[in-house]
Amino acid sequence: MFKKFLFPLTTALGNMRASMTQTFLTILGIVIGVAAVTVVMSAGASAQKLVLNQIRGIGSNIVAILPGASDENGPPAQAFGVINTAFTNDDLVALRADGAVPHMRAACGYVSGNAPVQYKGRSERDTFQGVSPAMVRVEKARVQQGRFFTDEENMRRARVAVLGVNRAHSLFGAVSPIGKKIAIKGRRFTVIGVMAPRGAVAFTNPDDLIYVPLLTAQQQLLGIHFLNFARLKVDSEAHIADVKRAVTAILRARHDIRVGEEDDFSVRDTASALTIITKITNVLAAFLVLVAAIALLVGGIGVMNVMLIVLAQRLREIGLRKALGATRRDILLQFLVEAVVVAIVGGTVGIVVGIVATWGIAQLAQHLGYAWPLIITWRAIGIAAAVSVAIGVVFGIYPAMKAACVSPIEALRYE
Amino acid sequence: MLITCKDITKVYVTGETETRALRDVDCTIRAGEFVAIMGPSGSGKSTFMQILGLLDRPTSGAYLLDGKDTATFDDDALSRLRNRRFGFIFQSFNLLPRTTVADNVALPLLYNRDERLSATQSHERVMAALAAVSMEHRATHTTNQLSGGEQQRTAIARALINNPDILFADEPTGNLDSKTGLQVMRILQQLHEDGKTIVLVTHETTTARHAERILSMVDGRIVNDTPVTDRVSACDEDMLHK
Incomplete structure (x- = not known):
């Protein structure tokens, strides 16, 4: 055989x-x-x-708020290049108000832009992100060197910047960037910190970013008052639904959306994103x-x-x-x-x-x-x-x- | 009677034309006979041999082998008969290229379901068959390294490997020069003396005269069935050449 x-x-x-x-x-x-x-x-x-x-790295108990309505299972409006200005800083402030959203630990607003960044002879277009100081708590991000900016700095639109680890390296090489001055869109910023490496997420790599205070970015670099999106940290997974409900109620009230009308924003959580x-x-x-x-x-x-x-x-x-x-x-x-x-x-x-x-x-x-x-x-x-x-x-x-x-x-x- | 043919006809249909290759062929062949089927090309001699060799089936008529009607045999039975009782020698040798002489000779052993030989037994059988045609020294050569005569002798060894009782040789000297052709005829005559039945197809009278009996065919019929009186001995002839 x-x-x-x-x-x-x-x-x-x-x-x-x-x-x-x-x-x-x-x-x-x-x-x-x-x-x-x-x-x-x-x-x-x-x-x-x-x-x-x-x-999972961004953190489980996260609720994200995106401007514009979207189908629960579909991509957000931003994915199609739509810029929606309805979701503003004031909304974020309202959400942060004491007791407004129970079980919310921290909230961070985000804007981002692209501008020439100069240091000594080097000049290149880089991506910067304006974030609330709460970003480190919301995203579980760590600062490797120096410090992150404070609420006070955000409130007074301080020109301070925290660099992603790759950006720090590309701008300063082996030299410590702390205390150095860089120019973003022609305005001088003082580097106060460098983030720990985090690895690329989807299509962006946070290690390449330059973080500046949210209000500084909105008013001095972008000239806008709205947010690209916001993330809220919830104390436990069990309360995600409660937080989403509270956020929806507050934003609907603030945006004068009547009963029966569609939301002009979307609230997502990481579990559903997964x-x-x-x-x-x-x-x-x-x-x-x-x-x-x-x-x-x-x-x-x-x-x-x-x-x-x-x-x-x-x-x-x-x-x-x-x-x-x-x-x-x-x-x-x-x-x-x-x-x-x-x-x-x-x-x-x-x-x-x-x-x-x-x-x-x-x-x-x-x-x-x-x-x-x-x-x-x-x-x-x-x-x-x-x-x-x-x-x-x-x-x-x-x-x-x-x-x-x-x-x-x-x-x-x-x- | 070893082989009995009754009213065998073979009709090939190509498109709308019918070709009658054999018409009412009757004949008998005894065990141990050396028969030459002779005729010009197109006379049906090859078709007749194919039917006798169970390579093809007649359109009508009966072919009895050992008194049994071959029409009742299925594919497996026919394969078994071709493997065990028949040996075929072809004009163009039909050896596998890029394959050694020994492997070519061993090929029928692969399809022998009755005897399951060990590798050593197979090798012994192959060498014995090669010795019968004086080719044992070439066992490990590939077939494309051989001369025409050596190729035909290899093919004869292959035909002998399962010790068949009938050998069918279709123009075995057709692709050989006269000297190597004689060597092949001498081997066939020797095998006949050893008791094999041999059916030789040829169009040459001189080749046919090596047999004991000649069936002459013309247009699909046997027109003459005569014993050979002035039989040629390849052995003597070969001596004459030297």
């Missing part, structure tokens, strides 16, 4: 060696398909984990798997194509084998084994390529500052391996059946 499988196997390998180019091209389809499955599943898992980690992002990434992963499946289908058709070409080239050999006593089953088995061998070789190479690519993606992402976890899911590799065998069988069966039906008199045809 063993020999029965071994012989077709050696024949298959021999034939593959004999037609290297053809085999290479056949295998290429499967390699790409299987590599795609491995990468999509592994990198997909990494990306999902990254995003979830980051949201759910939404998980949903989105799952859909994305499913879509990518579909793309990979198409690649595999193409690879499978390649296998079938080559097996049919091989069949045409080897009619005489098949006829001969039949004349020497091979049954239909023997020929069927031989061709199936060959197709499966081709598919397995392709699958193995594909898995290796997939692992290398996954590793490469992780390296690249880490280089760009994301805390990208390298996850190679064994499930992905298992699926890829199973799929390549299945391709060999599924796409090998038709050529194999055709081969089995070749008449032994083919061996007697003269060239």
Whole structure:
């Protein structure tokens, strides 16, 4: 029995060696398909984990307020580039008022902008973020060197700045930036602190940012009175719903929204954000798997194509084998084994390529500052391996059946 | 009677044209006979041999092997007969390329379901078959390194490996020069003396005269069935050449 499988196997390998180019091209389809499955599943898992980690990193019990109405499960209005000025500083002050929102620990408003930042000879456009001093408490952010700005500094629009660790490095190198003067949009700011490294979040990297007091940013750099968004820290997960309700009531009252009218703001919490992002990434992963499946289908058709070409080239050999006593089953088995061998070789190479690519993606992402976890899911590799065998069988069966039906008199045809 | 053919016809249909390759062929072949089927190309001699070798089925008529109607045999039974009782020798040798002489000769053993040989037993059988055609020194060469005569001798060794009782040789000397052709005929005559039944297909009278009996075919019919009176011994002829 063993020999029965071994012989077709050696024949298959021999034939593959004999037609290297053809085999290479056949295998290429499967390699790409299987590599795609491995990468999509592994990198997909990494990306999902990254995003979830980051949201958890900002802190669980967070409620975010975004200007503009939005569907609970859809993206916020800002995502479409809409600027909504309805959510203002005064709203934030009202929310902060004693007892207005029970169970709220801290609240931080955010604005951001892009401006030329100069220090000595260097001048580049950098992103700055105007935040409430409460940001460190809301986001669990740590200051590495110096200090964060105070409420007092915010109130008097002090020109002080705290640098993300990367920005500190790019501006000052090894020199301590504390006490140095930088110019943002031509205005002089004193650096008072450097944040501890945090890693990229979604599309921004807080380590690249320059933090300035919220009011300073609004009035001296941006000339606006509204907020891009705000985050509230809630004392425990159990009170998130209460906080959302209280925030909604206060903002509706402040914005004169009547009963039956839609909110002009959105209130989200990290738990629901997690759910939404998980949903989105799952859909994305499913879509990518579909793309990979198409690649595999193409690879499978390649296998079938080559097996049919091989069949045409080897009619005489098949006829001969039949004349020497091979049954239909023997020929069927031989061709199936060959197709499966081709598919397995392709699958193995594909898995290796997939692992290398996954590793490469992780390296690249880490280089760009994301805390990208390298996850190679064994499930992905298992699926890829199973799929390549299945391709060999599924796409090998038709050529194999055709081969089995070749008449032994083919061996007697003269060239 | 080893082989009995009754009113065998074979009709090929290609598109709308019918080609009658065999018309009401009747004949019998005894065990141990050396029969040559002779005729010009298109006379149906190869078709007849294919039917006798169970490589193809007749359109009508009966082919009895050991008195049993072969029409009742299924694919597995036919494969088994071809494997165990028949040996085939082809004009163009039909060896597997890029494969050693020994592996080529061993090929029918792979499909032999009755005897399961160990690797050593297989090797012994292969070497014995190669010795019968004086090819044991070439066992590890690949087939594309061989001369035409050596290739045909390898093919004969392959035909002998399962110790069949009938050998079918379709123009076995057709691709060989006269000297190597004679070597092949000498091997066939030797195998006949050892008791094998041999069915030889040829269009050459001189080749046919190595057999004991000649069936002459024209237009799909056997027109003549005569014993060979002036039989040629390849052994003597070979001596003459030297």
